[in-house]
Amino acid sequence: MKTAFSVSSLTVNHQRLQSRLEQLAEIGKIGETGVCRLTLSKEDKQAVLKVKDWMEEAGLDTRIDDFGNLIGQWEGEEDTLPILVVGSHIDSQPYGGRFDGTVGVLGALEVVQTMKEKGLTPKRTIEVIAFSDEEGCRFDKGLFGVRGILNQLEEGELERVDSDGVSRRNALIEFGCNPDQLEASVYPEGRIGEFIEMHIEQGPILDRGNVPVGIVTGISGPLWLTVELQGFAGHAGSVPMSYRQDALVAAAEITLTLNELASMDPEAPTVATVGKMEVFPNSRNIIPERVRFTIDLRDIDLERRKDIEATLYPAIDHICEKHQVTSTIRVDTESEPRYCAEAIMDDMRKSAQEIFGQAVPELMSGPFHDAIAMSTVCDYGMIFVRCKDGISHNPKESAEFEDISKGAELLYQTVVKRVVE
Template identity: 75%
Template sequence: MGKLQPAKNLQINHDRLEKRLRSLAKIGQIEETGVCRLALSKEDKEAVLQVEQWMKEAGLSTRIDSFGNLIGQWKGEDDTQPILLVGSHIDSQPYGGQFDGTIGVLGAIEAVQTMREQGFQPEKTIEVIAFSDEEGCRFDKGLFGSRGILSQLEEGELDRQDVEGITRRQALLDFGCNLDEMEQDVYPEGRIGSFLEMHIEQGPILDRLNQPVGLVTGISGPLWLTVELKGFAGHAGSVPMSYRQDALVAAAEIITKLRELATEDPNAPTVATVGKIESFPNSRNIIPEHVRFTIDLRDIDMERRRRIEKKLFEAMDEICERHQVSKTIRIDTESDARYCATEIMDDIRAAGKALFTEPLPEMMSGPFHDALAMSSICDYGMIFVRCKDGISHNPKESARYDDISLGTELLYRTMLLRSGAKKE
C-alpha cells in the first residue's frame, strides 16, 4: 500500500481547527503536553463551555443535558428523518493526552462549520455531541453520557463515588445538571439513524504503516472487573508463612495468572491489564488484609475472551481457597465486540476515494469508544487518525495537525453523504 496522499485541496479550515485544539489543550494542562480534565470537574465544565461557544460559532443551537452531555443541533430539511449524530468526548484520564476524544468533537464542529460556509444544507438533522465521562476513571464506569441518552444506565450508578467520596449524583448537580430531566433527555427509539466518530488510533498500526488516517471495521469487546480480596492482618514478624491469609499475595498470583492467560496465543490480539491496585492497611510490617484491584480484558474474538474469562474465574477460586481469603467480584463493564455498519464503511471508503490516491487502511479498534454504546441502537462508523508510536493515556500522546485535518476532511465528506446535504 502506498502512502495516502490527498488528491485535492482540503475544504475544512486547518488553521481554525488547530487553533481550537491548542486552546482546548490548555484547560487542565499538566506537564508540557498532558491533560487532566476529569469528568464533571471544574476543568471539564470550563472545557464544555468553551466548546459550546465554538458550536455556536459554527451555527449550532446548543444545550447541556442532564447527563452532562454537550449537544449542538443543525436542523435538516426533513427533521422527521432519523438524525446523524457525530462526536466523541473531551474528558480525559488523570494522566492523559490532549488529542484523545477531542479531535472527534472539534473535528465534527469544523465539519459542520465548513458545510455551512460551503453553502450546504443537510436533509437530515445533524447533532454534534461531546459525551460526558467516556473515560470512566473518576467513577470506575465509562461511557456514562452515551449510555445515559440510550437509557442504559445501571442501578446505583449515580451513587458511585470518586476517591474523595463525591458521588456521581453530586458531581452532576455541581456541574449544573437537572437530574429530574434524565428521562426526557433519553433519545426516542429510532431517532438516531447513524453515528460517526473520529478518534486517534491509540495504537501503533497507522504509525507503522506511515499512514495518516484509517477506516475502523469494529471495536473489541471489553470486560472490566473490580476484584476485592479479604484476608487477615497480622504482625509481619511473628505470623508463620504457613498460617498467613495474605490478600496481597493472592492478588499477585491472580494478576500473574491473568497475564499468562492473555498471552497463551502470541498471535492473538488479546490484551489484559491491572491498572489500579489498593492495599490495606498498607503498612510495611503488617500482613495485607484487604486488597482491591481492577481487571481490564479485551478481545475481538468473543469466544476466546469468554474462554479466558472462565479460566480466570476458576483460577481465582483456587488461589483464594489456597490462601484462605474471600473474594467479591464486580462487573463494571461487559460488552461484545461490535462491528461497523457496512453501509457507513462504504460511505467512508467513497469519501476516501474522492480525497486520496490510495484506498484507506482498515483495522479493528482495541480501545472502546462512545461508538461502542451507540452501536447497540444504531449503525455506526469510525475514522482513526495516526498517533505517534501509538501512545495514548499519557502526556506524551501526540498527533500531527496535518493528519487531524485529513481525518476531519474525511469526516466532513462522509457527513455530506450521510446527511444528504445539498447546495442551497
C-alpha cells in the same frame, strides 16, 4: 502510506481546526502538553462553553442538556428522518493528553461548518455532540452522557461520589443541569439513525505502519471484574512461609496467570490488565490480609474472551486454595464486541480512495468509546487518527495536526455521502 496528498488539498479548514485544538488544550492544561478536565469540573464547564461558542459561530442551534452533554444541531431538509450524530467527548483523565476525545468533537464541528460554508444542505438533521463524562474517572462509571440520552443509566448513578465526597447529582447541579428533569433529555426510540466518531487510535498500529488514518471495524467487548482475596494477617518476621495465608502473593499469581492466558495466541488482539490494587493493612511488616484488585479483559472475539474467562475462574480457585485464601468476584461490566456498520465503512473506504488514492488500514479498537453505547441503538462507524507510539491517557499523548486534518477530511467526505449525496 506513500501519497502525494497534503493539507493544501483539504476541503476542511486545517488552520481553524488546529487553532481550536490548541485553544481547547489551554483549558485545564498541566505541564507543556497535558490536560486535566474532569467531568463536571469548572475546567470542563469552561471548555464546554468555549466549544459552544464555536458551535454558534458555525451556525448551529446549541444546548447543554441535563446530562451535561453539549449539542449543536443543524436541521435537515426532512427533520422527521432519523438523525446523524457526529462527535465524541472533551472531558479528560486527571493526567491526560490534549487529543483524546477532542479531535472527534472539533473534527465533527469542522465538518459541519465546512459543509455550511460550501452551501451544502443535509437531507436529515445532523447533531454534533460533546458527550459528558466519557472517561468515567471521577465517579468510576463512564459513558454517562451518551448512556443518559439513550435511557441506559443504572440505578444509583446520580448518587455516586468522587474522591472528595461530591455526588454526581450535586456536580450536575453545580454545572447548571437539573438532575430531576433527565427524562426530558432522553432521545425518543428511533430518533438516532447513525453515529460516526473520530478518535486518536490510543494504540501503536497506525504509527508503526506510518499511516495517518484508519477505519475501525469494531470495538472490543470489555469484561471488568473486581476480585477480593481474604487471607490472614501476621507478623512478617515470625510467621514461617509455609504457614502464611498471604492474599497479596495469591493476587500476584492470579495477575501472572491472567497475563499468560491473554498471551496464549500472539496473533490475537486479546488484552488483559490488572490496573488497580488495594492492599490491607498495607504495612511493611504485616503479611497482607486482604487484597482487592480489578481485572480488565478485552477481545473483539467474544467466544475467545469467554474461553479465557472459563479458564480464569477455576485458576483463581486453585491459586486461592494453594495459598489458603478465599475469593469473591464481582462482575462490573460485561459487554459484547460491537461491529461497525458495513454501509458506513464502505463510504469511508470510497472516501479514502478518493482522498488518498489508495486504501487505508482497517483495525479494531481495544478501548471503548461513546460509540459502543451508540451501537446499541443505531449503526455506527469510527475513524482512527495516528497516535505517536500509541501513548494515551498521558500528557505525552501526541498526534500530528496534519494527521488530524486528514482524519477530518475523511470524516467530511463520509458525512457528505451519508446525508447529502
